Amino acid sequence: MKYLNGLILVALFTVIAIFIAEIPAIHSLGFSPLVIGIVLGIIYANSVRDRMPESFHDGVLFSAKKVLRLAIVLYGFRITFQAIYDVGLDGAIISLLIVVTTFAIGTYFGMKIFKLDRDTAMLTSAGSSVCGAAAVLATEPVLKAEPHKSAVAVSTVVFFGTLSMFLYPVIYSSGLLSGLDPSQFGIYIGATIHEVAQVVAVGVTYGGITADNAIIVKMTRVMLIAPMLIVLGIVLAKYFQTSEEKAEKQGIVIPWFAVGFVVMSGISSLHFIPENLIDQINILDTFLLTMAMTALGMETSISKFKDVGLRPLYTAGVMYIWLLVGGYFITKLVTELI
Secondary structure, three states, rough: OHHHHHHHHHHHHHHHHHHHHHOOHHHHOOOOOHHHHHHHHHHHOOHHHHHOOOOHHHHHHHHHHHHHHHHHHHHHOOOHHHHHHHHHHHHHHHHHHHHHHHHHHHHHHHHHHOOOHHHHHHHHHHHHHHHHHHHHHHHHHOOOOOHHHHHHOOOOOOOOHHHHHHHHHHHHOOOOOOOOOOHHOOOOHHHHHOOOHHHHHHHHHHHHHHHHHHHHHHHHHHHHHHHHHHHHHHHHHHOOOOHHHHHHHOOOOOOOHHHHHHHHHHHHHOOOHHHHHOOOOHHHHHHHHHHHHHHHHHOHHHHHHHOOOOOOOOOOHHHHHHHHHHHHHHHHHHHHHH
């Protein structure tokens, strides 16, 4: 019962976030309920939070941690192994190359060049390399990061992901991507734009094979959340432990919710669950993800942003340039070789 008041509060904000996201003007910009939720949460945290009863805090933290893990597990129902197979070997290879190189570049530049702390650098890298806000949410418990660091990482996803929705059609129309046919351009969209909603927004502009490839390749990147988190847990234990973690002699972190994600994807792939039930699960999952994101916002003070300044934006900017330029050459090279 100690979680009830906070859970009700977060759920109420979540309903409002979903309602706002459905407003045509907002929806046309590709802002998902997750993004709206964290904005509402941050407004709450920096206005009335200190005047609310302390009993609300437990439920907010429960949403940011436990509800988050459940939401990531249920996210697996959005993926089927058949969809990944349909996009072909080239789409899978491109997705893997983009995820690995982008995460490595972001982590290196964030920690070594821009002197970010480990968690902020890796959360920002996860958001750019895999699937935006959902990847940040999934990575946070593996790193055991503070909520405000996730909020900082999500803000970079919002900025550059929104920029993509306007920039990609412009650069394609200008002929700068003339080396890509509609099929290749769809793969490029799916492999390099941050959020699923943003990929859909750009892909449906062109329709046909461009839209199909964009969405399938994007979902292939989403599928890489699970192996990325497992590998990250192993790498963290060997090379990136903080002094506090070393003192505690923490071992390898196995993100079991990531394993659950793969299991749910496998169940979804068997197609024995009715399609309408899968749709209902996905609606529930969007609600839970928005709850988790809203709760993260509720734990985020604007003053925490001042501590890191523009360095996360610089880090995300380097990755964005890599996604635009490197993603083009990776897409071109792999699709022509395979």
